Amino acid sequence: MGVPWREGITAVAQVRARSLTVACLPIEHPTSDDPPVKPDKTPCVICVGGSATIDHIFLVDEVKLPSAKITARDFVETGGGMGANAAVAVQRLGGRAIYWGRVGDDQTGDEVLWLLTHEGIDVSGVRRLAGFRTKIASILIDSHGERLAVSAQPQGYPPDASWLPVERVAEADAVLADTRWPTGAQRLFEAAAQRNLSSVFDGDGGDPPQVLGTAQQCTHPFFSQPMLASFGYGSPEQALPRVFGGRNAVTGVTLGSAGVMWFDGDRMHTMASPRVKAVDTLAAGDTWHGAMALALAEGRDTSEAIEFASAVAALKCTRFGGRASIPRREEFERWWAGQRGVTAPVQVTG
Numbered sequence: 001m002g003v004p005w006r007e008g009i010t011a012v013a014q015v016r017a018r019s020l021t022v023a024c025l026p027i028e029h030p031t032s033d034d035p036p037v038k039p040d041k042t043p044c045v046i047c048v049g050g051s052a053t054i055d056h057i058f059l060v061d062e063v064k065l066p067s068a069k070i071t072a073r074d075f076v077e078t079g080g081g082m083g084a085n086a087a088v089a090v091q092r093l094g095g096r097a098i099y100w101g102r103v104g105d106d107q108t109g110d111e112v113l114w115l116l117t118h119e120g121i122d123v124s125g126v127r128r129l130a131g132f133r134t135k136i137a138s139i140l141i142d143s144h145g146e147r148l149a150v151s152a153q154p155q156g157y158p159p160d161a162s163w164l165p166v167e168r169v170a171e172a173d174a175v176l177a178d179t180r181w182p183t184g185a186q187r188l189f190e191a192a193a194q195r196n197l198s199s200v201f202d203g204d205g206g207d208p209p210q211v212l213g214t215a216q217q218c219t220h221p222f223f224s225q226p227m228l229a230s231f232g233y234g235s236p237e238q239a240l241p242r243v244f245g246g247r248n249a250v251t252g253v254t255l256g257s258a259g260v261m262w263f264d265g266d267r268m269h270t271m272a273s274p275r276v277k278a279v280d281t282l283a284a285g286d287t288w289h290g291a292m293a294l295a296l297a298e299g300r301d302t303s304e305a306i307e308f309a310s311a312v313a314a315l316k317c318t319r320f321g322g323r324a325s326i327p328r329r330e331e332f333e334r335w336w337a338g339q340r341g342v343t344a345p346v347q348v349t350g
Contacts (some may be wrong), residue, residue: 042096043297046172047290048164048188049083049101050180052112052126052155053135055323057282063140063148070140078324080117080137082178082202085283085323089290090176092121093312094329095297097290098171100125100164100184102157108134125165129157145278145317159183166191173297174198176289179206179227182214189217193247198296202289203227216246220296222262224285228253235259236270250302254288256281260306271306274314274339282322288313311336 059074079088083101090097099121103109105128116123137151161183169175169191177185179202198246199218203211208230215221223243225236233239237251240263244251252262259272261275291312295305312327315335319325327335 011076021105042094043173043294044096044098044171045087045090045290045293045297046100046169046175046188047083047087047090047097047293048175048177048181048184049081049099050178050184051085052079052081052084052099052101052116053137053151054078054082054108054111055282055322056068056136056138057280057320058081058138058140059280059320060140061143063142063146074320076321076324078322079112079325080283081112081135082180082204082286082289083176084112084116085286085326086176086178086202086290086293087116087121088119088323089287089312089326090294092120092326092328093291093294093332095294096122098122098125098168100188101181102127102129102132104128104132104155106129106132106134108136117342125255127163132157139282139322141282141320145281147280147282157181161187164188169195169197172197174200174293175219176200176202176293177214177291178202179204179211179214182210183207185214186217189214189247193217196248198293199247200289200293200296202285204285208232212243215243215251216248219247219249220252220292220302221248222252222254222292223261223288225253225255240268250308254285260310262302262306264302269303271303271310273310276314276318278317280320280322280325281317283326284313284317286323287316287326311339 055078057076058072060070060072077097087099103112113123132154137149139147139149142148164187172195173265175188177188177191189199201215201218201221203215203221203223204227233242240251244263250262250264257273261270288309292305292309295308299306312332315327315332316325
């Protein structure tokens with residue numbers, strides 16, 4: 001179960017106050033030929049992220065360029081990164097998230113791992129890179145929910161992914177990866193294919209040929225609209241059939257408030273997004289992909305999974321805070337039931 005969304009605002013300060021350092025657990029490989037056993041029935045999603053970050057997020061009335069001093073109306077310091085945010089979404093929505101990735105051996109890396117561990121996420125597959133810097137970003141979000149981001153990049157992490165503990169894919173019900181670490185995504189997708197698992201790819205940014213090659217190694221790639229356009233295949237209706245291939249069950253594109261479009265190898269489909277007043281769109285795409293992977297892990301079909309992911313992302317956009325505003329399952333179910341005018345399902349535990 002994740003922490004309440006506003007609690008993420010003060011978590012980094014708690015790390016510094018306690019001078020707490022999170023050591024990455026060594027990766028242990030099994031000593032027998034017996035496959036790992038899933039510890040419980042909670043749907044499990046393994047998320048591979050190219051970089052996990054600390055985000056400094058400022059809520060402002062207006063982003064003024066080229067030169068100005070701006071007083072923020074609110075401020076949050078929280079975790080970020082595409083795959084890491086997706087893992088938080090999985091965990092808060094009731095799944096079991098395992099996060100694999102890389103961070104530097106600096107204080108920022110300590111904070112990144114503490115925040116993920118605080119969510120209940122398994123980070124034993126994260127590698128600390130000696131002498132490397134963990135990514136930090138500063139983001140201005142205006143009164144319309146739009147943003148301007150500036151980041152200190154993580155100094156070129158080595159691409160090697162041979163150390164990933166892919167035998168643990170036996171624990172998973174679905175997997176997810178982003179564009180920021182192609183070799184990591186490809187290694188994860190190959191392991192998932194051997195077990196016939198659903199695999200979700202967050203196709204937002206990167207070298208177009210490389211992104212397309214990675215996308216065709218998974219079952220459910222969903223691109224951002226700019227990324228899909230970068231392939232040069234025309235409108236989404238024209239492009240999606242052309243990028244469909246390899247292991248794809250579908251290919252899709254997220255269109256923000258305009259909804260989602262996808263191609264299933266035969267027909268085009270569209271689904272509108274819930275109508276909300278957007279306050280903060282930061283991490284909305286990451287949340288969407290994490291919710292999509294969890295829904296597939298729960299056994300939903302593509303259309304049901306897209307509806308779930310779109311609704312979760314819409315709720316996230318109604319409040320300020322980046323990752324901190326990703327909802328928990330109980331509050332989402334209440335909100336979504338209200339949107340549809342039905343009674344929220346009763347959750348039975350024990």
